[in-house]
Amino acid sequence: MVWQHFSAFLRWPTFDYVDRRLYASGLKFEEAVQQLSPALVRGVDADLWRLPQGTTELSLTVAGAANCVGTGPAIRVLLAMVRTAASIEPHYQPKEPGALPDLRPVDLGPVTAAVDVAALNKKVTFAAFALGLHEPCFRGGSHNPEDLDWTLRYDRNIRPFADVARVDEYWRIREQVLGPARVEADNTPFHKGQDPVSALVPEAIPAISIADAESANAMYVTCMLHPLIADVAAVRFNVGLYYDAVRSAFQAVEHRVATLIGINEVGERLMGIALGKPAPQITVTRSTGSSLESEQNGMQFLFKGAMGALRNPRMHGPDEKDARDEAEEMLVFASFLMRRLDIEDEQRVAIASGP
DSSP: OHHHHHHHHSSOOBHHHHHHHHHHTTOOHHHHHTTSOTTTEESSOSBTTSOOOTTOBOEEOHHHHHTSTTOHHHHHHHHHHHHHHHHHGGGOOOSSTTOOOEEOGGGGGGGTTTSOGGGOSHHHHHHHHHHHTTSTTSOOEEEETTTTEEEEEOOGGGGGGTTOOSHHHHHHHHHHHHOHHHHHHHHSOOBOOOOHHHHTSOSSOOOOOGGGTTGGGOOOOOOOOOHHHHHHHHHHHHTTOHHHHHHHHHHHHHHHHHHHHTOOOOHHHHHHHHHOSSSOSSOOOOOOSTTHHHHHHHHHHHHHHIIIIIIHHHHHSOOOOOOHHHHHHHHHHHHHHHHHHHHHHHHHHHHHHOO
């Protein structure tokens, strides 16, 4: 169903779409998705106690696509993209410190000998881009759905994939890059677990001794990061690259804001343009009454502060180390900002849907 929707509209379906289609055919989403695993589909928490938001896109990994009919051309082009990026990366000269190389449709010309030329049409290459966008060999990207133009970013982590020619080769290297813990989690089927909030509540509250009085003030919380933050930060964080994970997370926030307002700007200036007075170009607020202006000002400062205090030092300063605990807190903050950007997407979908 996910692939059929993408093939027809060249965009991934939302959770609402898939959920309603399944329900209309007599299936519950939770029951259907428990036959799969996170290694196949993105956009769903492994623990189904919290379902995706209605506008969350459900997309496929390379393995998910490989299990669908009609995906062969897109997968072959994707593997050619990976090889091409890996051949370009060692020779890339950045225009500014920290800039990542990117792959564009024009770069695919030299690979036509290895790929059926008939497969290199805009729709197939756009499908290949959509499959590769959140794969660990790439570092995100951008696209223009109107003319099917796209860009994929990458870094030195593309190197292990330099010679991949088949899906099984790609997937084997992918698992080595992600590491055994992530691979095990991805291959565990989705399951309906216990709400982690209620799971933390004990059946009986024990007496607190004097020795434990100080620790009684501690509070531990759990949250699921926004998928767009998890996609760029999880691999880095899991291998101990906390500094890089935080940098990538706030780059993702920055890129999404720039894409939403359609300008080529960065950092604090970008956030000022997008969220500044007199009329913010995007909506990241929930207030509707007298508190609206206050929330607008505050959210502008949060986004600008995130760029100035967290993104910029990691883009332009010397590479340092972040403590794991503080990196977790910064990733949660990036996730909060990304979820606020969901508000703008939801409004755009509502307007496009009409009355």
